[in-house]
Amino acid sequence: MNAKTNITPKIVAEHGLSQSEYELICERLGRQPNINELGIFSVMWSEHCSYKSSRRHLGKLLTKGKRVIQGPGENAGVIDIDDGDVIIFKMESHNHPSYIEPYQGAATGVGGIMRDVFTMGARPIANMNALRFGDPAHPKTKTLVAGVVQGIGGYGNCVGVPTVGGETNFDAGYNGNILVNAMCVGLARADKVFYSAAKGVGNPVFYVGSKTGRDGIHGATMASAEFDDDSDAKRPTVQVGDPFTEKLLIEACLELMATDAIIAIQDMGAAGLTSSAIEMADKGGVGIHMNLDKVPQREPDMTPYEMMLSESQERMLMVLKPGKEHIAIEIFEKWDLDVAEVGKTTDTGRLVLTHKKKKVCDIPIAPLADDAPNLDRPYTSPIKREILKHDPMFDPNERGSSYNAVLKTLLSCPDIASKRWIWEQYDRTVMGDTVDSSQSGGDAAIVRIHGTNKAIAITTDCTPRYCSADPYEGGKQAVAETWRNLTCTGAQPIAITDCLNFGNPERPEIMGQFVYALKGMDEACRALEYPIVSGNVSLYNETNGQAIPPTPAIGGIGLISDLQRHAEISGAKDGDTLILIGETKGWMGASLYAQAILGLNREDSTVYAPPPVDLHLEKINGDYVRRLILDRRIRAVHDLSDGGLALAALEMAFTNDMGVTLNNGPDMPLYAWLFGEDQGRYLLCVDEYSVNPVVSTAQTLGISAKVVGKIGGDRVSAHGGFDLSLRGAHMVYESWLPEYMAS
Amino acid sequence: MKTAVIVFPASNCDRDAAVALEKVTGRSVQMVWHEERTLPTVDFVVIPGGFSYGDYLRSGAIAARSPIVQDIVRKAKTGLPVAGFCNGFQVLTESGLLPGALMRNKGLRFVCKPQKLNIVNSSSMFTKAYKNQTEITVPIAHFDGNYYADDDTLSEMRKSGQIIFTYEGNPNGSSKDIAGISNKAGNVLGMMPHPERAIDPMHGGTDGLKLFKSVLESIQ
Amino acid sequence: MKAIIHINLKPGVLDPQGRTIARSLTHLGFDGVTAARQGKTIELDLKGEDKDAAETQVKDMCEKLLANTVIENYRIEIVE
């Protein structure tokens, strides 16, 4: 593509622009755009950059709160964790690139999200990953798992940031579109947070980091386009990550940030130089003039079009205070990184680009942002599912099976079985502050704030099974589960980030999933005072008309003010009593039991309503558990999620390397008591002196609290139900994934 | 005891090593940039873990050719105590201060977990504070930890007490389960496990502390 | 029979290893090096005698496992 390219309707269409969008561009320019300008408009108005399908809905979410310093709109969200410390965090998807090239796709996903965080002045202190793969039996799944996990580890381990937790699901709905969502959490001082608004005229614009190559040109438009069977052939150049350079970039940026040279800074993410320059200029209300000859280039003869649309990794754009240029140059040269002054801010409000002494782009900046399409796509409300009633036929013994067999099936079910094969490939202990991580199988990771006695708890969650059955309840549940997981550590949940993965929004039923999931999420955020401060939308996760299950992945952060008062899933002592907080009705619809044992959920007609989340009970139950932890009443704690009471108890048993005995339940079928997935519940492990106080105080607060069993011994059993050796059950739990990966 | 930690591009356990040394010595640690040509006057040098130069070419290879390592090699030969953990171990074998080489893990996967180690030589200057403790648990986190040396070298090392730590349950395919070795003179230690990540009950346990205490005792 | 497969990054794909190697050679005083690229070779011992059949089979192996054709090119050499 060069400047003389004639803009035909075909070229317009190839840039993903509609005829009316093209006409709007011509109107704003007062002329036809040249190819560079067309390219710039097309990426800025792509789904990925403009959020055109989602913007009006995202605007309704709760984004403010007592501890929120910066909500959505910057590179990442910023929250206050006292003493002048802030946490900066965000989650982002790298789904399509990871499907095409799993190692590099996942690696560059991790690199990209880290840049969003350190660009704001934070040192990354923890990474998380939320992964969804297809059916294990699908021929591509194993290679994708291996590549993605190695890519995440390869990048995160090299930069020296611990990957402390995550989640992994397998479902045929992701066969053609896996999800790789990476989250990064950083730590900064409140008075040293950097923003992207390029204020002031005549200030130097600096490019730092790696050179620009022809990587992933059109990546941003690709990320917004539906796949078809030809995508394999149309593969664009994939970006290759260079974690070594990223590590140098982190150190160099933080060193420069310690001086007062920077006015604004922005990483080059999707749509690289284009979106970083335009976003900085737009936020600062200025224009930018860049000389593209100055851009460090990896290859000869790069055109302006290629430079502006390249997605080469490990690059940043900065506006510096005049007179401070030498400080930046010195630091970046010390770290062996490219650094170049590529332009200046202007008072024209325009993006002007020159190349080989010719003007190759001259467009007003405001319309790029303000006139970006903001669609009101039609949507339909999701089907209301029936409630699955208890039925004697659900009893394992009636089905010609047994509780032991059922339990083994569940323990080796891909969504439950241990993910050790994955997280052992992640360095979880570098930086010396990981108090708890995937290793314990607990609910949230705990990372200490270096040199202090406080910590943050971090979790990611979403149950696609529930979201498929009912996007509204599923959205609500995802937020509530993260809140519950953080609460399990004794943390005060503060805020969340999200990664909203859905199918093609041009289909009203998919748009309906999106709108209703958001509605559920928002209700939970408001009830739990738990705002959304950053996030990302990934649409068009669809192949040949097959959309993924709606998957609003949520990443939550909580604050542990005093590490002497926190809890984990470990810490149980032989003979301790198990108390169940929260009411059990034995909800079976959309449960793991319904799917893995009863074979429901497989097709639309067999999907039943997922467990509803009562946000009032969620709040009082959680607040009570947190209070017990702060009062040091609890030895160990775990929330109840997939597989209900039985699986929660077994996971606790495995971590503590002790057996469990579960009592009979109240008046309901045993399978429903053991495997029902009612929400808002916690399993507490307490010493004998705490049993009565914990139960009786709960009663005065109107909270359900029942003694359900004991921990200790070397068997895992439920009265009238299963009875297995601890070691045997643990082996079943540990073997599925390594055996699958080796097969 | 005065100590220094070397910083290469993409070292990432440099801070962790400094925290450990400060905790044990009670004094601040000198961080030395790889381009320096001479070490400051110190009693003990740590080459930290990480991915110096991205582990490109071979782990530790490029760092081993840096100016500061040339000075470390000179001074180690006159008796300066030096320890390399993880990537630091790789730098030490690449520099020739320690025999053998560290290759890709046999399982071809990065592995991070708490690891039981046997203390094979408890009289070395890096282990004497463990007294008659024979087993410790220390985190490992590496991709290239598979120790290789030819048979002659291995038996030579065994005879002269250079095998300091072995793994209980080999996580990476190392010859003779080797986790950590010293040079013949006994003043240079290289080990894949991270003792600097085992100095705190909240994080990795405290089994690494005595390694640093051993050096402190030996020097005083 | 033996097959040697030479695998290299496609032109235009970032090669961080190669770049770092070139830089460190320069640092070590080898100033004649203007660029470096790193590739890999896989050497296979094969049963059978038929060169053409071997070549076809090795090509299949490359496409299915040995090369990552999204970012890599490969070249097959069959030696006795």
Added chain:
Amino acid sequence: MKAIIHINLKPGVLDPQGRTIARSLTHLGFDGVTAARQGKTIELDLKGEDKDAAETQVKDMCEKLLANTVIENYRIEIVE
């Protein structure tokens, strides 16, 4: 001028990558593979025209940095 350096593990040094490759090929149904070894190549762009001088210099680079002679052999090929 270009130099290609072929680096291979010395005979007798266990090659976990090669072994895994052979095993996975068999797993994929390629049953004619009896062994596999993985090596690497480093391709250098060099200034100057003198082939012999280049060879000497590249040998020096290999000894000083590019190969680890404890475990690796190398072979230099100068092209053009």
